Amino acid sequence: MVLTADVPTREQLVGRASELAPLLRKNAAWTEENRRLHDESIEALADAGVFRMRVPTRYGGYESDTRTLVDVAAELGRADASTAWTASVYWIPTWMTCLFPDEVQDEVFSTPDVRVCGTLSPTAMAAPADGGVVVNGKWGFISGALHSHWQEIVAILVGPEGEPAPIIALVPTSELQIVDDWYTSGLKGTGSVSTIAQDLFVPQERVLPLGAVLQGQHASKLNADAPIYRAPLLPVASASSVGAVLGMARGAMDAFFERLPQRKITYTSYASQAEAPLTHLQVAEATMKIDETEFHAHRLATQVDAKGTEGVTWTLEERARARADVGAVCRLAKEAVDILNTASGGSSIYSDVPIQRIARDIQAVNLHALMHPNTNAELYGRILCGQEPNSLYI
Incomplete structure (x- = not known):
């Protein structure tokens, strides 16, 4: 209906x-x-x-x-x-x-407000079965799994000819085992637990080749002409992620200014931290970095939207730049948060002061394999130098 x-x-x-x-x-x-x-x-x-x-x-x-x-x-x-x-x-x-x-x-989508969690890591194996595949394996870092209805999984399918190929599949989260192993220093509240499939049968209609999905290729007839669904996966995923990082940096600025009127600089003559030239430099630098963060986030989103509307093919350089943009967002936002965290003084280490949590959260984001600034910058530079990409995730 x-x-x-x-x-x-x-x-x-x-x-x-x-x-x-x-x-x-x-x-x-x-x-x-x-x-x-x-x-x-x-x-x-x-x-x-x-x-x-x-x-x-x-x-x-x-x-x-x-x-x-x-x-x-x-x-x-x-x-x-x-x-x-x-x-x-x-x-x-x-x-x-x-x-x-x-x-x-x-x-x-028959479930109202359905929530689908997932991964791009092929840490499971799949075997052909009558009418589908049987999957065994474990996936980590599954953010939102505890509140999800479905999980998108990735596995290596070994076919009759013995040629391994990555596949992506949709399975109800209720059919997976949950491993409560999310004990971390940052992004603690995401509930990014591990999930396990044990002899899990997945019908063939819920299985696609990972390569096709990475290229944004459709098995859907009704979505084939919709602008938002005709793009490669990695630029889409990158653009979906950067807003949260930009928000963390803005949240750090909010937290800093909320405490500023009540703070002095201990063991100095400054009765108000707001009077100190050092504070002026720190706030200005952090603000400029947040502005740069916003630029890269919006540039990436604008390109994804424009190319989807135009229906034109992404070049390899454009796809690599999408990864570079998400890396720049993470790097610049973390640099801004680090400045504000350093400027927040010893009292900011108390657990009821938000900036210490934001600093740990943004550090966790910067360590994510697909968000890592260095990895993404290297990939972009590699393409600019005329080399082939050393990753399928582009």
Whole structure:
């Protein structure tokens, strides 16, 4: 059944995300302590339409463009990094679901405000079976798994001829084992636990070649001409992620200025930290870095949206630059947070002061394999120097 829904504008969705800030800030300490998002936060995100932003309009979704994702995630990240990261991660496998056959989408999107978690790591094996494949293996870093309905998994399929090939599949999260192993220094609230498949049968219609998905190739007839679904996966995933990082940097600035009027600089003659030239330099430098972060985030989103609308092929250099943009976002945002964290003094190490959590969260983001600034810059430079990419994830 085709649903009809009013599709909110970017401004409306950003406004809704901004209105969630008090609730997300209130739940941030609980979220970190319990290593998962608060159920109240999940319900609020659903009510705001956050989980519908990459869902086709025929299912009541919004088919939001990537610039909208960036701006919404930035508002969420300004309030709580773990919430923004989890929402961003849901957007990526939700988008990937829209490449599957339409009957598979009918099944997945029959659940209101469905949440799809996932991974791109092929850490499992699959074997052919009558009508599908049987999967065995384990996946780590599955952000949002504890609140998800489906998981997108990746495995290596060894066919009858013995030629291994990576596949991607959709499985109900209820059919996977959850391993509660998410004990980390940053992004604690994302609940990025591990999941295990044991002799799990997946019907063939819920299986696609990973290579096709990386290229943005469709098994869906109804989504084939939709601008947001005709792009390579990695630029889409990159653009889906950067808003949360931008929001973390803005949140650090908010946290710094909230405490500034009450602070002095201990063991100096400054009765107010705001009077110190050092503070002026620190705030200016951090602000400029956040401005640069926003530039790279919006440039990436604009390119993804424009090329989707135009329906033109991505060049190898453009795809590598998408990875470079996400790396630059992470590097610059972390540099800004580090400046503000350093300027926050010894009292900021108390657990009820937000900036120490933001610093740990943004450090965790910078260590992510697909977000890592050095890895992404090297890949871009490699392509600029006329070399072949040394990664499938481009």
